[in-house]
Amino acid sequence: MKVPFVSFEKMHAEIRNELDNAYKNVLDRNYYIHGTECDKFEKNFAEYCGAKYCVGVGNGLDALTLILRAMDIQKGDEVIIPANTYIATALAVSAVGATPVMVDPDIRTYNIDVCKIEEKITAKTKVILPVHLQGRPADMDNIMRIAQKYHLKVVEDSAQAHGTTYKGKKAGTFGIASGFSFYPGKNLGALGDGGCVITNDETIALKVRYLSDYGSDYKYHHIFKGVNSRLDELQSAFLNVKLPHLDKWNTDRQRIAKIYLENIHNPEIILPLPTDDIFEHIYHVFAIRCQNRDKLEDYLHTKNIGTLKHYPVPIHLQGAYADLNIPEGSLPVAEEISRTILSIPMYYGMTDEEIDFVVQTLNNF
Numbered sequence: 001m002k003v004p005f006v007s008f009e010k011m012h013a014e015i016r017n018e019l020d021n022a023y024k025n026v027l028d029r030n031y032y033i034h035g036t037e038c039d040k041f042e043k044n045f046a047e048y049c050g051a052k053y054c055v056g057v058g059n060g061l062d063a064l065t066l067i068l069r070a071m072d073i074q075k076g077d078e079v080i081i082p083a084n085t086y087i088a089t090a091l092a093v094s095a096v097g098a099t100p101v102m103v104d105p106d107i108r109t110y111n112i113d114v115c116k117i118e119e120k121i122t123a124k125t126k127v128i129l130p131v132h133l134q135g136r137p138a139d140m141d142n143i144m145r146i147a148q149k150y151h152l153k154v155v156e157d158s159a160q161a162h163g164t165t166y167k168g169k170k171a172g173t174f175g176i177a178s179g180f181s182f183y184p185g186k187n188l189g190a191l192g193d194g195g196c197v198i199t200n201d202e203t204i205a206l207k208v209r210y211l212s213d214y215g216s217d218y219k220y221h222h223i224f225k226g227v228n229s230r231l232d233e234l235q236s237a238f239l240n241v242k243l244p245h246l247d248k249w250n251t252d253r254q255r256i257a258k259i260y261l262e263n264i265h266n267p268e269i270i271l272p273l274p275t276d277d278i279f280e281h282i283y284h285v286f287a288i289r290c291q292n293r294d295k296l297e298d299y300l301h302t303k304n305i306g307t308l309k310h311y312p313v314p315i316h317l318q319g320a321y322a323d324l325n326i327p328e329g330s331l332p333v334a335e336e337i338s339r340t341i342l343s344i345p346m347y348y349g350m351t352d353e354e355i356d357f358v359v360q361t362l363n364n365f
Contacts, residue, residue, distance in 0.1 A: 060181025
């Protein structure tokens with residue numbers, strides 16, 4: 001049996017006619033940027049998240065960068081981020097000239113360790129930027145408490161958290177704004193790149209919209225030095241088809257995760273925490289940890305089971321951030337996670353046979 005790391009086949013087969021019609025409708029309209037499909041998606045996604053505003057942009061990195069630009073975060077400012085996130089979180093901070101300040105994660109949740117945030121706050125700190133990593137929400141009550149105590153703003157990186165909730169409230173609606181990615185592999189993925197910003201702040205929403213369209217508030221009138229980062233009509237149309245199915249797809253991921261959690265019993269393998277009434281988990285990935293991670297990965301590959309390492313080199317040890325001079329050993333939890341983490345197959349429509357094969361193979365390692 002062959003079990004890929006990810007597959008879109010069943011998901012897209014079920015909605016193929018809708019996707020085909022969406023493509024045809026956009027093609028027939030002959031209008032491809034800033035049209036009715038984008039307007040519709042922005043309205044639908046804002047309502048889905050429980051936010052007042054949604055602005056479609058080109059990708060998740062741009063979403064975070066544009067939020068920080070709209071907040072006037074700049075050179076000399078510091079933004080607190082988790083040390084084990086994808087590099088895009090740090091790149092957004094760097095893109096506006098600010099400095100990313102990395103905080104070790106909680107080894108149990110892989111999200112930013114709220115007990116270590118305050119020690120990193122300085123007079124230059126302007127923003128705490130938590131990431132809802134792998135589809136599990138960060139500890140937003142404590143993050144918001146710390147932010148209020150030090151008069152800081154909170155921006156959420158929700159690139160992996162489409163539809164997840166914290167205490168029943170959608171991730172992305174706690175801070176001043178949140179960035180989402182619609183990269184194809186996300187729980188809500190486009191058929192190409194895409195992203196958006198959600199916020200309840202009208203000023204932030206308008207400025208992001210202007211900045212993302214060459215700094216223009218109306219055609220050929222430019223009030224900012226903006227960029228070109230727009231969610232196009234075709235990807236918006238595909239996302240409009242997919243959004244009504246998101247909760248069903250997330251529920252199926254939770255079904256698969258439940259089977260994994262209840263049936264993987266290898267003492268060599270550390271499992272992620274399950275979803276609960278406070279921290280819902282929609283399992284963008286199902287990441288296990290193993291001290292013999294590389295041997296385990298090789299073993300799974302010999303059995304035709306796909307895997308991926310998220311992320312094998314932490315940001316502070318990447319050449320791109322050598323200028324921060326953060327030596328190896330400074331963020332030991334992030335380094336331990338990077339050394340031991342391995343994501344196993346998790347996608348909508350996995351069969352019981354495929355899940356059982358993965359479980360039994362892991363138990364036999």
